[in-house]
Amino acid sequence: MLAPGIQPDAGFDMENALLIGLSRQMAMSREMATIANNIANMNTTAYKSEAMLFEEFLAKDASEDSPDSTIRFVQDVGQHRNLRDGALQTTGNPFDVAITGEGFFRVETGQGVLYTRNGNFQLDADGQLVTSNGDPILTDAGTPITFARDEIGITIARDGTISSDRGLRGKLAIVTFENQQEMRKAGNSLLSTAQEEVPAENIRLVQGALEGSNVNPILEMTNMIEVTRSYASAQKLIDQADQMRRKAIQDLGAAA
Incomplete structure (x- = not known):
C-alpha cells in the first residue's frame, strides 16, 4: 500500500508544507525499505511478503491562517504480512x-x-x-x-x-x-x-x-517505481516551499 498523496490546501503556510512533505518522505523511506526487503527475499524458502500500512494523522496547525486549524500528515502504523502460500x-x-x-x-x-x-x-x-x-x-x-x-x-x-x-x-x-x-x-x-x-x-x-517465497517480483518493482515517484513529488513540494520562504525573506530584507 503506497503512502497517499496529500497536498496542502491554499491556506497552508510554508512551514506546514515542509512538515507535510517531510512526513510523506519519512513514511515512504520506510515503505521503500520494506519493498527492498521483499525483493531481497524473493528466493527465501517460505518467506511471506510484507506491506506498510498507512493512515492520515491530524495535528493542530501551527498557523492561524489554516481553514480548519489542522494539518494532515502521513503516518505508517505497521506492516501487513501476506499469508498466501508460496509455490x-x-x-x-x-x-x-x-x-x-x-x-x-x-x-x-x-x-x-x-x-x-x-x-x-x-x-x-x-x-x-x-x-x-x-x-x-x-x-x-x-x-x-x-x-x-x-x-x-x-x-x-x-x-x-x-x-x-x-x-x-x-x-x-x-x-x-x-x-x-x-x-x-x-x-x-x-x-x-x-x-x-x-x-x-x-x-x-x-x-x-x-x-517458495510468495513475493511477486513484478509487483514489488512496480511498487518501488511508484514510491520513487511519490518521493520525488514530495521533494518538489518541499523545494517549492523552501523557495517561497527564501523569497519572502529576501522581500522582507529589501523592504526593511
Whole structure:
C-alpha cells in the first residue's frame, strides 16, 4: 500500500508544507525499505511478503491562517504480512517438508519455542531432525526427533506422521494462531508470539518439497517505481516551499 498523496490546501503556510512533505518522505523511506526487503527475499524458502500500512494523522496547525486549524500528515502504523502460500518447489530431499494451508512447525531454540514454515530440515551429527540453523524440530508431544544411523525408509505423511523401517517415530507438531499478523520475526526464518497455540486443521504436508517465497517480483518493482515517484513529488513540494520562504525573506530584507 503506497503512502497517499496529500497536498496542502491554499491556506497552508510554508512551514506546514515542509512538515507535510517531510512526513510523506519519512513514511515512504520506510515503505521503500520494506519493498527492498521483499525483493531481497524473493528466493527465501517460505518467506511471506510484507506491506506498510498507512493512515492520515491530524495535528493542530501551527498557523492561524489554516481553514480548519489542522494539518494532515502521513503516518505508517505497521506492516501487513501476506499469508498466501508460496509455490511448491520439488527437491527430492526426504528431509524437506512443505506445509500447504496455514500452520507452522514448532522449533526448539535458545530463545524458547519458536515457529517456522521453512521445512528445509536435515539430520545433525546425533541423528536429530533440525533446521538449517541446527535447531531441533518438535513433535506434537514436544520432543525432538532422532533417527539411528542405519535407519532407512524415512517417510513423512501428509498429516505429519513420521515412520521408517523401524515403525512409527512420532508426528510433527503443526500449530497456528488466532492472529498470525501479530507474530514477530526472530531471525533465520523463525517467528515468535505470545499467543496460545492452536492445532492447525486441514493441512497437508508434502515430503521432498519446499514452500517458495510468495513475493511477486513484478509487483514489488512496480511498487518501488511508484514510491520513487511519490518521493520525488514530495521533494518538489518541499523545494517549492523552501523557495517561497527564501523569497519572502529576501522581500522582507529589501523592504526593511
